[in-house]
Amino acid sequence: MMSVISLSHAFLPPPYPTSAALSSSRWLRSSSNAQILQMWAPHAAEPSSSRREWIKQNSAGAALVAVPLLLVRGADAAEGEDVKLFTDVEPFVEEVLQARTAFSRIQPFIDDKDYTSVRSLLRAGAMSSPRVSVFRIIKRLKGDDKKALEAAYGDWKSAIDAFDKKCTEGERYGLEGDSEREWRRMWSELRTKFDTMVVALPFREDVENRLAARQTGGR
Numbered sequence: 001m002m003s004v005i006s007l008s009h010a011f012l013p014p015p016y017p018t019s020a021a022l023s024s025s026r027w028l029r030s031s032s033n034a035q036i037l038q039m040w041a042p043h044a045a046e047p048s049s050s051r052r053e054w055i056k057q058n059s060a061g062a063a064l065v066a067v068p069l070l071l072v073r074g075a076d077a078a079e080g081e082d083v084k085l086f087t088d089v090e091p092f093v094e095e096v097l098q099a100r101t102a103f104s105r106i107q108p109f110i111d112d113k114d115y116t117s118v119r120s121l122l123r124a125g126a127m128s129s130p131r132v133s134v135f136r137i138i139k140r141l142k143g144d145d146k147k148a149l150e151a152a153y154g155d156w157k158s159a160i161d162a163f164d165k166k167c168t169e170g171e172r173y174g175l176e177g178d179s180e181r182e183w184r185r186m187w188s189e190l191r192t193k194f195d196t197m198v199v200a201l202p203f204r205e206d207v208e209n210r211l212a213a214r215q216t217g218g219r
Contacts (some may be wrong), residue, residue, distance in 0.1 A: 006207050009118050010143075012118060014181050023091055024185065025049065029204065036153055063090055064072070065140055070136075085141075085202065085203075086141060086202075086203050086206070088115045089136075089137045089140055089141075089202055090194070090203065091133070091139065092133040092137045093202065093204060093207045094207050094210075094211065095129055095130060095133040096130045096133050096197075096198065096201060097198065097201075097204070097207060097208060097211060098211070099127065099130040099133075099199070100131055100194075102121070102127055102130075103115075103191055103194075105121070106118060106121050106122070106127075109121070109203050110184070110187055113173075113175070113180075115167040115168070115170035115171045116167075119164055119167045119168070119171075120169055122160055122164060122167075123164065124164070127160070130194075132158070133145070133190050134149070134197065135152050135153075135200075137201065137202065138153065141202065145200075148200045149197070149200045149201065150201075151200075152193070152196050152197040152200040153197055155196070155197075156193040156194055156197045159186070159189055159190040160190060162186060163183075163186045163187060166183050166186055167183075170183060185218060
């Protein structure tokens with residue numbers, strides 16, 4: 001059977017966990033769990049919907065989804081409630097991270113001062129999915145993590161509302177001079193607040209690693 005280290009290299013993007021970190025995990029010291037990991041490795045970089053379907057068909061259950069997290073952290077801290085939380089929020093965190101590309105799609109309409117299209121994309125298009133996803137993540141968090149994401153989400157939503165109002169003004173009267181500069185400043189601020197919200201997402205780095213592995217064809 002493949003070693004735990006070889007298995008981790010099979011589907012985790014670099015930098016790889018150290019031998020010491022891997023050997024410190026009680027979860028990985030179990031031979032039965034090592035076998036589970038071997039079964040899971042070919043599926044780790046697949047889209048979340050495919051991974052969830054695979055899990056439904058196997059008795060190992062939701063803990064399989066957290067295997068990359070267990071390896072990266074190399075200790076028992078990711079077990080128990082953290083494993084369940086990771087399983088619950090991972091698809092929503094992924095949706096928010098992927099929404100970062102929406103800004104590049106909106107930018108040409110900003111350049112053209114197409115206020116109507118910008119409003120449409122912000123309210124019902126490119127940025128509608130992360131609003132729902134972040135709300136679902138918040139419902140699953142507790143304590144300081146929940147407060148931090150709630151605050152960041154509130155700031156971002158307020159920035160969207162203010163920018164939307166400015167876009168409405170542009171639709172009606174046009175924006176020139178100082179008004180246009182203020183509108184573009186608000187757009188930049190909206191992007192910054194989105195980035196701040198992303199930093200507050202739970203397990204962000206773990207999900208980013210998985211997305212990177214998938215994009216490069218890593219397993």
